[in-house]
Amino acid sequence: TNDFLVKLNNNWQKHIDKMTSYVIPDILKQNEFFTHEVKNILDKKNKVCVIISDALRYEVAEELLRRIQQEKNLDGEIKPMLASLPSYTQLGMAALLPNNDLEIVKDNTGWVKVNGSSSAGLENRKKILASNQQFNATAQSYNDIISMKSDDIRNTIRDYNAIYIYHNLIDNIGDKQATQSNVFEAVEATLNELLTLIKKLSKNKVNKIYITSDHGFLYQASKLDGNEFLASEPSGDKIYYSDRRFILGTGLVENNGFKKFTSSQLKLSGDIEVLIPKSINRLRKSGSGSNFVHGGASLQEIVIPLLKISRKKTDDIGSVEVEIFSGKNQKITTNQLTVVFYQKQPVSDKIKPLKLQAGIYSKNGFLISNSHALTFDSASPNELDRESKITFTLNQQSQGLNNQEVTLRLTEKIPDTDENRYYSSVTYTIQRTFISDF
Numbered sequence: 001t002n003d004f005l006v007k008l009n010n011n012w013q014k015h016i017d018k019m020t021s022y023v024i025p026d027i028l029k030q031n032e033f034f035t036h037e038v039k040n041i042l043d044k045k046n047k048v049c050v051i052i053s054d055a056l057r058y059e060v061a062e063e064l065l066r067r068i069q070q071e072k073n074l075d076g077e078i079k080p081m082l083a084s085l086p087s088y089t090q091l092g093m094a095a096l097l098p099n100n101d102l103e104i105v106k107d108n109t110g111w112v113k114v115n116g117s118s119s120a121g122l123e124n125r126k127k128i129l130a131s132n133q134q135f136n137a138t139a140q141s142y143n144d145i146i147s148m149k150s151d152d153i154r155n156t157i158r159d160y161n162a163i164y165i166y167h168n169l170i171d172n173i174g175d176k177q178a179t180q181s182n183v184f185e186a187v188e189a190t191l192n193e194l195l196t197l198i199k200k201l202s203k204n205k206v207n208k209i210y211i212t213s214d215h216g217f218l219y220q221a222s223k224l225d226g227n228e229f230l231a232s233e234p235s236g237d238k239i240y241y242s243d244r245r246f247i248l249g250t251g252l253v254e255n256n257g258f259k260k261f262t263s264s265q266l267k268l269s270g271d272i273e274v275l276i277p278k279s280i281n282r283l284r285k286s287g288s289g290s291n292f293v294h295g296g297a298s299l300q301e302i303v304i305p306l307l308k309i310s311r312k313k314t315d316d317i318g319s320v321e322v323e324i325f326s327g328k329n330q331k332i333t334t335n336q337l338t339v340v341f342y343q344k345q346p347v348s349d350k351i352k353p354l355k356l357q358a359g360i361y362s363k364n365g366f367l368i369s370n371s372h373a374l375t376f377d378s379a380s381p382n383e384l385d386r387e388s389k390i391t392f393t394l395n396q397q398s399q400g401l402n403n404q405e406v407t408l409r410l411t412e413k414i415p416d417t418d419e420n421r422y423y424s425s426v427t428y429t430i431q432r433t434f435i436s437d438f
Helices: 002-018 030-043 058-068 089-095 121-130 142-146 150-159 170-174 180-203
Strands: 048-053 074-082 102-104 112-114 137-141 162-167 208-212 236-242 247-252 258-262 273-277 303-311 322-325 336-343 354-361 372-376 387-393 405-413 420-430
Touching: 002 258, 030 048, 030 074, 030 089, 030 208, 030 303, 048 180, 058 074, 058 180, 058 303, 074 180, 089 102, 089 112, 121 137, 121 162, 137 142, 137 150, 142 162, 142 180, 150 180, 162 180, 170 180, 180 208, 180 303, 247 258, 322 405, 322 420, 336 354, 336 372, 354 387, 354 420, 372 387
Parallel strands: 048 162, 048 208, 137 162
Antiparallel strands: 074 303, 102 112, 208 303, 236 247, 247 273, 258 273, 322 336, 336 387, 354 372, 354 405, 405 420
């Protein structure tokens, strides 16, 4: 909290304080998402699914991308997008819809109008999507889509060019005082649910998938002391709506604790004003949690992900396949194990070489042998030429593993990352009659 979060956002606040308009050069703004991204796909006569996961912070989506890249039939890329301010659900959800005009309603609801129509709730968002005559679009909840059978999904995809899918787990857990401490579990569950949804859509021929969010969040697990709360109270001619991280009103007073923005500075219609507590400070508010918050201008709240997922084409250039010849006797009886690796196809214009890392691992994931970097790049049509015989020597970590199962594992580096993904494996049992010196 002190060495990272506070220092980072205190310095970021210096930039926020200088802003006369809420724009960051070369960073896509949330209210431009439909025009710059979705419409481009629709104009090319392609179909697209947009998954909006409430409070999907940038780092969570980056983790999701790493898991997606481990799937053989999926690919993806991520870039940041600037969330609307205040960074709360009603405005963020509205900004992601096709819009020419966004306006926060001047009452105690915090609701937002899109082109003059209410955007609160799924049904209103469906109406806004359906009102555009240039394309057929609809909205569905995550629960509706995930429970559909394949035929129902294909019918929905056939009938619509764009489908917005709303997912809400992180915000639903974090925003409640009684459950905010479970936000890490909610993040993990969200990763699993979104990956399942992506695979289901991909399986049913959805080629273009966007994943984004309405806002990020700040979360501090430890109990908050007085330093995280503003000493001053907001003031102004009229306060319509207040939350932990923002105030909506008119004639609002800016001071050392708050940064004020007008509607025009935030690219909104109307004359409502917004007060944002500086850095990571909160407003005191009874009956709501303080550890999980959003609405303000911290980097954790306003940097949201734009994750693009696509299916790999079946006719894309692929890599050679590698098979492990482990033999009938899958036992290790000495300190060495010799294994034959077979490259199933010769390298060609359509089939590229493959680099793998090989090693023997214990059940706990410890490397118990030397590790080999293997390159399978033979262009020979002769099968024998595409065999590689490799010897592994067990190390001291293998002591104490007699009569236990171990795994010879092949892994492949994920392109443009330092991560490796599973390729294949074979299980052996160590059965040494004696253990010699290592």
